[in-house]
Amino acid sequence: MNTPLILITNDDGYQAAGIQALTRAVAPLGEIYVVAPDGARSGAAAAITSTTPVSYSPLTSDKTQSPNPLSSLTAGTQEGATVPSPYVEGLHLYSCTGTPVDCVKLALEQIVPRKPDLILSGINHGDNASVSIHYSGTMGAVLEGCMKDIPSIGISLYLQRGQRYEDHPVSEDTLAAAAALCRRVLEQGLPQDVCLNINLPIAHKFRGWQVCRQARGRWSAEWTDAHNPRGQRCFWLTGEFTDLEPEATDTDFAALRAGYCSIVPVTVDTTAYHATQHINTLL
Amino acid sequence: MNTPLILITNDDGYQAAGIQALTRAVAPLGEIYVVAPDGARSGAAAAITSTTPVSYSPLTSDKTQSPNPLSSLTAGTQEGATVPSPYVEGLHLYSCTGTPVDCVKLALEQIVPRKPDLILSGINHGDNASVSIHYSGTMGAVLEGCMKDIPSIGISLYLQRGQRYEDHPVSEDTLAAAAALCRRVLEQGLPQDVCLNINLPIAHKFRGWQVCRQARGRWSAEWTDAHNPRGQRCFWLTGEFTDLEPEATDTDFAALRAGYCSIVPVTVDTTAYHATQHINTLL
Numbered sequence: 001m002n003t004p005l006i007l008i009t010n011d012d013g014y015q016a017a018g019i020q021a022l023t024r025a026v027a028p029l030g031e032i033y034v035v036a037p038d039g040a041r042s043g044a045a046a047a048i049t050s051t052t053p054v055s056y057s058p059l060t061s062d063k064t065q066s067p068n069p070l071s072s073l074t075a076g077t078q079e080g081a082t083v084p085s086p087y088v089e090g091l092h093l094y095s096c097t098g099t100p101v102d103c104v105k106l107a108l109e110q111i112v113p114r115k116p117d118l119i120l121s122g123i124n125h126g127d128n129a130s131v132s133i134h135y136s137g138t139m140g141a142v143l144e145g146c147m148k149d150i151p152s153i154g155i156s157l158y159l160q161r162g163q164r165y166e167d168h169p170v171s172e173d174t175l176a177a178a179a180a181l182c183r184r185v186l187e188q189g190l191p192q193d194v195c196l197n198i199n200l201p202i203a204h205k206f207r208g209w210q211v212c213r214q215a216r217g218r219w220s221a222e223w224t225d226a227h228n229p230r231g232q233r234c235f236w237l238t239g240e241f242t243d244l245e246p247e248a249t250d251t252d253f254a255a256l257r258a259g260y261c262s263i264v265p266v267t268v269d270t271t272a273y274h275a276t277q278h279i280n281t282l283l
Numbered sequence: 284m285n286t287p288l289i290l291i292t293n294d295d296g297y298q299a300a301g302i303q304a305l306t307r308a309v310a311p312l313g314e315i316y317v318v319a320p321d322g323a324r325s326g327a328a329a330a331i332t333s334t335t336p337v338s339y340s341p342l343t344s345d346k347t348q349s350p351n352p353l354s355s356l357t358a359g360t361q362e363g364a365t366v367p368s369p370y371v372e373g374l375h376l377y378s379c380t381g382t383p384v385d386c387v388k389l390a391l392e393q394i395v396p397r398k399p400d401l402i403l404s405g406i407n408h409g410d411n412a413s414v415s416i417h418y419s420g421t422m423g424a425v426l427e428g429c430m431k432d433i434p435s436i437g438i439s440l441y442l443q444r445g446q447r448y449e450d451h452p453v454s455e456d457t458l459a460a461a462a463a464l465c466r467r468v469l470e471q472g473l474p475q476d477v478c479l480n481i482n483l484p485i486a487h488k489f490r491g492w493q494v495c496r497q498a499r500g501r502w503s504a505e506w507t508d509a510h511n512p513r514g515q516r517c518f519w520l521t522g523e524f525t526d527l528e529p530e531a532t533d534t535d536f537a538a539l540r541a542g543y544c545s546i547v548p549v550t551v552d553t554t555a556y557h558a559t560q561h562i563n564t565l566l
Contacts, residue, residue, distance in 0.1 A: 045328035046417045047382075053509060053517035099330075101418070105505050106518060131430050133553055134329045134423075135384070147414050147501065184565045193499070194558040211562045213554040216476070218430065222388050226336060234336035235389060263566075265558035270416055271496040272550035275477040279548050282467045283492045 004030030004117040004186050007145070009103045010124065011041040011137025014059070014095050017165045018123030022155060024088050025175035026120065026182050032091040033116070035107035037100060042126070043237075044099045044137030046144065054098035056106055100141035108148060118186055119145030122198075124156035125165040129199045129252040129262060130217035130243065139197055139266070146195035146268050151185050153196040158256050163202075174206040174261065181209070193268040201256045210260040215251035216244040287313030287400040287469050290428070292386045293407065294324040294420025297342070297378050300448045301406035305438060307371050308458035309403065309465050315374040316399070318390035320383060325409070326520075327382045327420030329427065337381035339389055383424035391431060401469055402428030405481075407439035408448040412482045412535040412545060413500035413526065422480055422549070429478035429551055434468050436479040441539050446485075457489040457544065464492070476551040484539045493543040498534035499527040 006026060010019040014036035023034055035056065087093060094111060096103045104119065121141040128136040138154045145152030155178060157170055170178075178198070190196065197214075201207075222239035243253045255262035289309060293302040297319035306317055318339065370376060377394060379386045387402065404424040411419040421437045428435030438461060440453055453461075461481070473479065480497075484490075505522035526536045538545035 040334055043331040043333040045330040045384075045423065047328040047330040047420075048326035048418050048520055050326040050520055051323055053511070053519050055515065055517040101328075102520070105520070109504075109506050110518065131551060134426055134430070134551070135331050137330075140328065140417075143417055147417070149501075181565065188565060191555070191558045191561055194555040196562070197553075209566045211559050211566070213556065213559075214552050216552075218432075221392075223392050228336070232338065234338040235393065236336050237331055237333055237385070237388070263562060264553075265555040265562050266553045267555035267558075268414060268417070269497050269499075270480075270547075270549045270553070272474070272477040272548040273496070275474045275548040275550075276494050276496075278474055279479070279494045279546060282464065282471060283494070283546075 007116040011100045013039045025179045027088040035094045038095040041137045046140035049098045056096040059093040100137040101144045104144040119152040122155035127158035128156040130215040151190045155198045168202045197264040199262045207259045210255035212252045215253040290399040294383045296322045308462045310371040318377045321378040324420045329423035332381045339379040342376040383420040384427045387427040402435040405438035410441035411439040413498040434473040438481045451485045480547040482545045493538035495535045498536040
């Protein structure tokens with residue numbers, strides 16, 4: 001196998017700690033292209049940008065690209081100490097003005113030199129388990145990769161509200177396990193029209209994988225009432241999530257509750273085959 | 284059964300001809316609330332607005348709402364003749380600054396007096412068959428309704444590029460068939476966690492329904508290169524769709540090609556159950 005080409009994106013923006021950790025973890029597996037939004041796109045789902053044009057900018061010192069200063073992105077100091085570069089050396093890094101799906105579409109047609117062998121999205125700062133997958137920009141990008149016939153994996157960290165990734169970073173052994181899984185997917189591929197939705201619990205130590213189904217769940221109490229400075233009423237999206245199957249043992253949330261990393265194989269084909277007969281009775 | 288409450292939204296904006304036609308068609312079935320975006324949200328998928336607040340405005344002369352002039356919305360002239368009001372009398376009409384999913388979430392918590400008996404989305408100006416469902420704001424709203432345990436149906440018109448809804452409006456007998464289906468769904472409901480993705484061909488006469496599966500398909504050649512007035516390169520999303528199963532007879536595109544209206548039952552549960560065993564072999 002030639003050096004694999006891996007495309008990485010997310011919905012938190014290229015500056016996010018999660019995508020930097022993921023990039024470092026999988027950098028030994030191949031040649032890395034990061035094409036990620038220029039800022040937060042949380043909740044972007046599989047949205048595409050249809051009413052405005054989209055553009056991208058190289059951010060690495062890659063010699064094939066116009067030079068952009070990398071120093072502001074990859075160096076920093078903390079309490080006077082030199083900290084490691086958040087991004088690894090030698091990758092190809094681009095920011096994009098569009099959605100996560102735009103990032104994948106633009107990367108495939110305009111940026112990467114050949115079809116990637118793997119697309120990764122994340123590590124999202126917040127879970128995408130249960131029905132939250134439907135709103136997830138992280139998983140929107142993954143579905144896009146899958147629809148382009150490329151093995152694609154989304155990885156998200158199950159943070160509670162108010163918890164920051166930086167305070168609960170994914171442990172090194174969990175990152176190593178994720179990288180090992182990526183290596184096996186590079187070797188063996190994934191079934192046609194199937195991608196992976198991985199959610200990680202906050203844990204100091206990797207406990208193992210569990211292949212799960214998507215939990216039934218529901219968001220409620222979703223709006224916080226506010227007023228803008230002109231006195232006009234407006235609403236901020238928030239919400240409480242309820243796991244509708246708290247006793248189940250085979251769902252993504254059950255795995256997370258037990259401290260395991262959940263893997264849900266996700267289908268591009270949304271047909272509810274079991275319902276076909278019932279729908280025919282309505283006609 | 285009390286008078287059913289029907290919530291209608293779309294992703295083309297409340298001014299669109301498609302949502303007005305749908306509203307007129309189902310108005311006899313119950314009390315109608317239209318809560319739709321204030322402009323185009325094509326390709327919004329199930330995106331939610333997480334970084335800015337969202338607001339809504341009443342647009343009807345509903346006496347319970349602050350008065351807003353309706354005249355500019357519901358009257359018009361064409362070649363000197365008086366045309367029917369595009370929206371029916373007596374409905375509750377609101378515009379919303381958010382996405383289609385925001386419209387549903389905001390309507391359910393802030394606008395409608397009780398849980399709707401049915402949520403409709405459309406009629407979209409363009410199809411949402413095959414994998415286009417993943418990008419569809421029309422179907423994002425439908426999935427949201429389904430996740431809130433409300434029977435939900437999306438309806439889209441299969442226009443070719445450059446064709447306008449106004450030049451190819453859905454025929455009256457097709458609208459009547461759609462309304463009859465909505466009536467049966469009001470009476471009998473839909474299976475748990477299943478909603479409907481309906482696509483209509485351009486046709487002068489309703490030929491019938493076909494319950495289908497989602498066709499395998501692929502978008503390619505998705506970007507048109509351009510420059511903004513400052514000379515910077517940018518990209519407009521476009522694309523060519525390929526039906527990967529042109530010989531199939533049981534897909535949504537097969538039904539549309541044959542002149543039938545396709546109904547795909549769509550599942551909220553995205554788990555690829557058939558792939559679970561294979562994924563376990565990767566661990």
